[in-house]
Amino acid sequence: MATSLQVSGPGGTKSHQLFLLLKDAISSGRMAPGTKIPGELKLADEHQVSRVTVRRALEALTAEGLIMRKPGVGTLVCEQPIGATVMTASVSNLLPNISKMGENSRVRLLEFGYGNPPEGVRERLRLNGNDRTQRSIRVRLAEEKPFSYLTTHVPERIAISYNEDELATTPLFNLLERSGVHLDHATQSISATLANKDVAEALGVAVGSPLISLTRVVYDKEGKGVEHLHALYRPDRYRIEIDLCRADGEDGRYWQPLAPDQT
Amino acid sequence: MATSLQVSGPGGTKSHQLFLLLKDAISSGRMAPGTKIPGELKLADEHQVSRVTVRRALEALTAEGLIMRKPGVGTLVCEQPIGATVMTASVSNLLPNISKMGENSRVRLLEFGYGNPPEGVRERLRLNGNDRTQRSIRVRLAEEKPFSYLTTHVPERIAISYNEDELATTPLFNLLERSGVHLDHATQSISATLANKDVAEALGVAVGSPLISLTRVVYDKEGKGVEHLHALYRPDRYRIEIDLCRADGEDGRYWQPLAPDQT
């Protein structure tokens, strides 16, 4: 295939486009670890760019540890030692597999304070115009590597039952239930976004990197909002897994999410 | 905040990065329609770039109809008639809400052919080394606007039961069940990635835009792989929703995903 890369206005450079193209081919498994990828001249010809441009893309891939190059031999797709410890979260477990994370899990509390929440948060928590919330920003680490950036809003009346230190050491759910709140139901919405500078620094990725975005709102029995979470995850260190089972229902067959095995 | 954009090697140009950041802020709702965004000089200062660079990003946003500019007034975020129809998929519905999409849903078949699948796909489908698969690439549109880019692999023995035209008109699940396959269980994995050139063109987004990535493998009763799906979704037109209910189990309380209301 002789696809040709374009560059028009702020469309990203050719080398960047080629870099993305190759990176995607690797991380999607289309180019398996161990595979020898085409030579620089062949890539240059295939994509209608100069060899310099190909080299830039390959250098970026090398810097990320995705490929290995040897003069006289070629370029090989690396085995990925990084993705070895990918955290997975069953949908049902609102908490990621803490058990798997074990002792290596840690939390950094970046921000902690009270104030008026942004409008979107206030609406979803079903608060009145004046109700204040506690806002906290936390970064979770596994094996000292950050993988999630969590922004939570909790109504002030609930949040006063715990302090800054407790939030830095104890899962928020435990704190909420301890305070007497009866967690009842929740909605989650999953999307994708780009890392801005703050998040990029906290998670150790480049600005503009892709991140999994998850927004969760938890309600109590009365339908009052209890927690609003906006989570950003590094896709190379975190993944959301869902197992489904085909089941028979009243109106025909449908897909039933598997309940978590509470081990 | 004084975030600064970097450009190192093939990291995309600064104007492109700023364009993506602002676009994401708009389409995610962090900058609501009607909002006046900071002036060019302020943006230039905040992101540590020159005004020319800011203008490039804003010109690109204008071209996409995301912002409106008036001399003497400023730059406003447009009301988005496009994003009005965000498609949501309950986790339980493997098919997105076709009902909501109604008559306006359409499929474009971009590729169709048989061959040896990449290793990752072969493993997940539990195929032997020689087993061939049918590979198809489809783009789903709602109201003539593309929102998903689907790459599917189906083992040859199953795929021969339908042809190219049927795939372009009938949901794959229907074709599979028609062929006598008993769909039994599935695993899904959700992540995030960046748009490469092919996908960007098909979905009408810029190269480097964030996309929701979903990989699903469906198995039959015998545990044989039946379908391997790699789906990419535009986050501004598609979202994955999960509703959970706190339930009592043997080992304590846990979160139970809600079964779909099969309406």
Added chain:
DNA sequence: TATAAATGTATTATTAATAGAACAGGAAAA
């Protein structure tokens, strides 16, 4: 050992992106 294929390195020229500055003109507010 000679050859082919691959990466590494270097040079030059051209084009695009960026920075920094200046100035013109529209629109709102003191």
Added chain:
DNA sequence: TTTTCCTGTTCTATTAATAATACATTTATA
């Protein structure tokens, strides 16, 4: 009105990206 803020326009200078080419070096292989 005057001031202020914003976009629109134009200019120059600098830096980065790209193309095209040449040559050296490493490695496997015929």
